[in-house]
Amino acid sequence: MDVVTIGETMVLFTPQSSPLMRYAETFSRGFGGAETNVAIGLTRLGHQAGWISKVGNDEFGKAMLSFIRGEGVDISQVKVDSTAPTGMYFKEIRSGNQVRVQYFRKGSAASLLQPSDLDEKYIANAKYLHVTGITPALSESCYRTIIRAISIAKENGVKVVFDPNLRRKLWSEDRARKVLLEIASLADIILPGKDEGFFLFGVEDPETLGERFLNNGSSVVVLKLGAEGAYYFTQSERKIVPGYQVDKVVDPVGAGDAFAAGFLSGLLNGLSIEKAVDKANGVGAMVTMIPGDFEGLPDDEELDAFMRVSNTEDVIR
Template identity: 35%
Template sequence: MRDGEFPFFRLRLFWSCAKVFGRKGGRAMRVGCMGELLVEIMRDKVDVPLGVPGVFLGPYPSGAPAIFADCLARLKGEVFFVGAIGRDDFGFLVLERLQKDGVDTSGIKILDDFTTGVAFVTYFSDGSRRFIYHISRAASGQIFPEDVREEDFVKVDLLHVMGSTMLINENCRASYEKAIRIVREAKKRVSFDPNFRPELLGKDRARELFLPILRESFIVFPTEEELSVLTGEQDPLKAAEKVLSEGPEIVAIKQGKRGSTVVTKQGVYTLPAFPVEEVDPTGAGDCYCAGFLAALSRGMSVEEAGRFANAVGALAVTRKGPMEGAPTWEEVKAFLERF
């Protein structure tokens, strides 16, 4: 038990999680997700700017919502995805990867008039990264409210919202707003990963868009920087308390090489990272979210879910490519047995 945590409140949170993640007939939790499908092309070394001629690696199937969906499917979750690709080799690369790993891709449309989205990325020694995106005017940005069918989203147990998709354009925002309305009217829950991208939209506008989603969410998965964007508070724990005061019950702070901190009204859980050799950090946060939800759906406590998610994120960085390190449930369990 953590400081300030009382058994009664811990039990109340357990039952709240059970209500969200309990399934009839023992079926897997069904999660709805929507957003950008793209390929990622990256520098082969750190500290090389994108504007300098040199070597790039890829294309790799990517897009934050797609990475999340793929990882959750590999962890035995049931995932339904809405998105768009172009009728081109990049699009089919992403689509085939999702299908191979078990994602329900019936909500993905293939467009003749738009090419598949592309992201160019480079990393620097200080942990920062730079992107150049081809998204809003690519197939990735062609998601519209009519693509969000009520008959699909009333069947999900939880809707996972990606902030990066909300930042793309107005039609993507309207699509997610419709999905959230359908899910909440069906008395299902929402998880929210802000996934803030300053290359897509400024902080003030992002905060304006994110706050209504935050208030509809059961779980929020921010980084420390994103907590500051959401609340204006620099201290992560104080910022997390502000988020909890808006309605969410769990704030799982992704802290990269330091692991994660899970904050609830019942307690604070500081969970160290696992030691691994980092090859490519792309997508680790998306995989963390998938791991956390997969663990909760299997009946783990919030603290156990955070530790499991740390393991998923650790394994995700051990291979080059955003989806390449996404582990299976069995691989995560075997990894945890070593610690």
């Protein structure tokens, strides 16, 4: 397995007859979750990805497993829980830069994940373990599960990749800051956004943030700068990699997950960190042009065409 990831995926409802839920009479149904967005992004780029989670023993859970399996993601480590439901959320796309999301996930099956749900051999056989800051925010047992998964990975030489993916509504700021910094200190690679860096360290300067994350324990830091691109840091190298312009941002949700998938794909393909970040920028840009959390994730052919045209036009780059 190339990448194993752990976390909750939910049923997604998006208003169709009106962008506002209060007026909508019809909704489209889909699925979304940071970890499966990354896993699907990786499978579309030709890699093997596995997902660890729980879903409810309900029609939503069954539909979700069928769909994610169909995208080529290994779901053998997803357990079905008869005591709790599959989580759901609603997304209002009012405009490309104004998206409102409302979650109904309290007490969901995935929030009941616990360390005993982990198969050590499954994680040990991966090249990378991908975790986000969402999962440990769901419950104390989820927090312990993530810490245990990281421990298994480190014991077996599996690289840990961490996307803080801050969700302020899920926990207190003090608890969030403490746990995110703890996991960041254990991760080999961290993929924070500028706002997350400010939340954790109280500074906005990218170079200072890069230093802070390196000093906190990570060996590779990739600071996402939105449309501007990303700034990567190691002990011996640091550089800004410019982003790709898109004609119109339709739905920005999932762009960070797409970035993670592109970056991991680059590393798996043996690219330098700079080239992997460039690939991540391309995947992240592409996903914003299509409605949905993962629908715009490209395959290699689509990505190559997009990056080639963008480089030729020399829009931002």
